[in-house]
Amino acid sequence: MANVRRLVLDLLKPHDPGVVEFASAVADCEGVRGVNVVLMETDEAVQNVKMTVEGDTIPFETIRETVEDLGGTVHSIDEVACGAVVVEESETPQD
């Protein structure tokens, strides 16, 4: 099975722990080289964030467990890039 090199996740998380702790915890997972977290929406008790994870061999299950241990939930996997190189989304006439 090819290595996962990029994952874009839609997450729901409590305000506490904050985005910095969330990003750091996921960045500490083996196989992850970098993490980006963008706040999409904030509510009274929860936040909706987009998390982009890049690495050579991203362990999705470990990342999901880390997110859940921090009190978050993975709503959806919005983008995955696998294989020897990261392939960017290509534009189509429909776009």
Added chain:
Amino acid sequence: MPPRLKRLLKALEREDVRSISRRYFISNGFDGALTGVGIAVGAYLSGVPDGLTVFKIGIGAAIGLSTSGVWSVWEIERAEKRAELKRLERAMLTDLDETRVQRQKTGARQVNALMSGLGPVIGIVLPMLPFLVEGSVLSMRDAVLASVGVAVAILFTFGAYLAEISEQNWVVAGLRMGLAGVAVALLNVLLPG
């Protein structure tokens, strides 16, 4: 480092945990110091003959207040933190048991309870110390005055500390708190019995 100690230290890094713990610590320390003044003056006025007896009574009061501090806060914070977790679970539509969020709340509760119990220990035991040297260094009357003095100093320190974190005048805040100790001593003297 044992995981439990690590969790407590981690919890202490959080400002919300420190803030609640501070309130319990000062509030119960205040209770303890005033109880100490009451014991010292009351024991003297009742004619307790030696300092060691007063010290033992004080330790009994410290154990009682400290246990009350730990026990009540343990139960209060169990309910409060459980309610917080339930609110969060409803918002997240998920079970947060066994997550870091739940573990953090448990750690916070332990720190809150510990600080709540520590307040009265400091508030009572320190003012009782002069009674240990009654007979050798101090007379009973001097031990009572020293005890009230120590209690007032503790109250002053609490006030000054609160002033420091809230950017008030520490002398005024310290005196305001310390005055409570003097008031309790006077009330003990003035009230019948």
